[in-house]
Amino acid sequence: MENDNLNKLWDIQANDISNFNPKDIITKAKKQRNGQYISISVMSLTVIVLIIYAFYYVFNQWNTFNLGLILMISSLTLRIILEFYSLYRKEKQLISMAQKSYFAYLKKYYKTRQMINFVITPICIAVYIFGFYLLLPYFKDYFSKGFYTYILISGFLSLIFVIAIIIKSTIKEQSFLKQLHK
Amino acid sequence: MITEQEFTNIYNLHASKIHRLCLGYASGNNELAKEWLQETFIKVWKHRNSFKGKSSIDTWIYRIAVNICLGDLRKSRKSITINEDLLSNSSYDDNNDNNEGNIKKMYHCIDQLNEQNKALILLELENIPQTTIADTVGLAHGTLRTRLSRIRKSLLKCITNGK
Numbered sequence: 001m002e003n004d005n006l007n008k009l010w011d012i013q014a015n016d017i018s019n020f021n022p023k024d025i026i027t028k029a030k031k032q033r034n035g036q037y038i039s040i041s042v043m044s045l046t047v048i049v050l051i052i053y054a055f056y057y058v059f060n061q062w063n064t065f066n067l068g069l070i071l072m073i074s075s076l077t078l079r080i081i082l083e084f085y086s087l088y089r090k091e092k093q094l095i096s097m098a099q100k101s102y103f104a105y106l107k108k109y110y111k112t113r114q115m116i117n118f119v120i121t122p123i124c125i126a127v128y129i130f131g132f133y134l135l136l137p138y139f140k141d142y143f144s145k146g147f148y149t150y151i152l153i154s155g156f157l158s159l160i161f162v163i164a165i166i167i168k169s170t171i172k173e174q175s176f177l178k179q180l181h182k
Numbered sequence: 183m184i185t186e187q188e189f190t191n192i193y194n195l196h197a198s199k200i201h202r203l204c205l206g207y208a209s210g211n212n213e214l215a216k217e218w219l220q221e222t223f224i225k226v227w228k229h230r231n232s233f234k235g236k237s238s239i240d241t242w243i244y245r246i247a248v249n250i251c252l253g254d255l256r257k258s259r260k261s262i263t264i265n266e267d268l269l270s271n272s273s274y275d276d277n278n279d280n281n282e283g284n285i286k287k288m289y290h291c292i293d294q295l296n297e298q299n300k301a302l303i304l305l306e307l308e309n310i311p312q313t314t315i316a317d318t319v320g321l322a323h324g325t326l327r328t329r330l331s332r333i334r335k336s337l338l339k340c341i342t343n344g345k
Contacts, residue, residue: 006288006307006334006337006338006341007307007309009281009284009285009288009341010202010288010307010308012281012285013202013205013285020197020216020219020220022186022189022190022193022194022223023186023190025193025220025223025224025227026186026189026227028220028224029223029224029225029227029228032224032228033228090253091225094225094246094249094250094253095225095229095232095242095245095246095249096232097245097249097320098245098317098318098319098320099245099248099249099252099297099298099301099318099319099320100298100319100320100321101320102245102249102252102253103252103297103298106252106253172255173255176255180297182296
C-alpha cells in the first residue's frame with residue numbers, strides 16, 4: 001500500500017453529522033452553563049446557611065443532635081465542593097493545554113483522584129455515618145417505631161447506593177490511569 | 183468574543199474534520215465520535231471568552247477536540263463497530279467490502295499507537311497544516327515531521343501485514 005493510499009482510505013469515510021446544527025449546540029451549551037450556575041448557587045447557599053446556623057444557633061444550644069447534623073452536612077458539602085473544584089480545574093486545563101501537557105496533567109489528576117477516593121472520601125463517609133448515628137436517638141424519641149425503622153433502613157440503603165457509585169467510578173478511574181501509563 | 187454567526191462559521195468549517203478525528207480515536211464508534219464532536223463545540227462556545235488569540239482558532243479547537251478524545255473514561259469500552267453508514271456514498275461500489283475491511287484494519291492499527299502518535303496521524307490524515315498539528319500536540323515542528331514519517335510507515339506496514 002502506498003503512502004497516498006492512506007489518505008485515500010481515510011477519505012472514504014463519510015461524515016454522518018447531519019443531525020447536529022450549531023444553534024442546537026449553543027442551546028445545549030447555555031443549558032449546561034445555567035445548570036452549573038444553579039449548582040454553584042445551591043452549594044454556596046447551603047454553605048452560607050450552614051455557617052449562619054453554626055454561629056448563631058448551634059453554639060448557643062449545643063447538643064449531639066446539632067453536632068450530628070453539622071457533621072453530616074459538612075462532610076457531604078466538603079466532598080461535593082472538592083468534586084466541583086477538581087472538575088472545574090480539569091476543564092480549565094482541557095481548553096488551554098496542548099495535548100502533551102494535558103496528557104501529563106491527566107496522569108497527575110487521576111493520581112490525585114486516587115488520593116481523594118481512597119483517603120478523603122472514606123473519611124467523609126465515616127464522618128457522615130457518625131453524624132447519622134448521633135441523630136438516631138433523637139429520631140427514636142420523636143418518631144413512631146415504624147417511621148424510625150424506615151429512616152434506619154432507607155438511610156443505610158441510600159448509603160450503600162452512594163458507596164456503590166463511588167466504588168464503580170473509582171474502578172473506572174483506576175483502569176483509565178493504567179491505560180494512560182501504558 | 184466569538185459571536186453566534188462566527189461560531190456557526192467555525193462549526194461549518196471544522197465539524198467534519200473533528201468528527202473524523204474523533205472517529206479515529208473511537209475506533210469507528212460513530213455514536214461516541216458524535217458525542218465528542220458535540221462536546222468539543224459545546225466547550226468552544228462555553229469558553230469562547232477565554233480564547234485570547236495566542237494561538238490560531240483552529241489550533242485552539244483541535245486542542246479541545248484532541249483533549250476531549252484523550253480524556254474520556256469510556257474509551258476503554260470502545261469497539262471497532264464500523265458499518266456501511268461510515269463509508270461515503272461516492273465510493274460505494276464493488277470495492278465496498280474491501281474498503282470496509284481496510285478501514286477496520288486502519289482503525290485497529292491506529293489504536294495500537296500511543297496517545298500522542300494517534301493524535302498526530304489523525305490530524306495529519308485530515309490534512310491539517312503541520313504547524314497547527316505541532317501547536318495542537320505541543321511538539322517542535324522538526325520532531326513532528328520525523329515522527330509523522332515514522333508513524334505513516336508503521337501504519338502502512340500494519341495495514342498491509344495486519345500487525
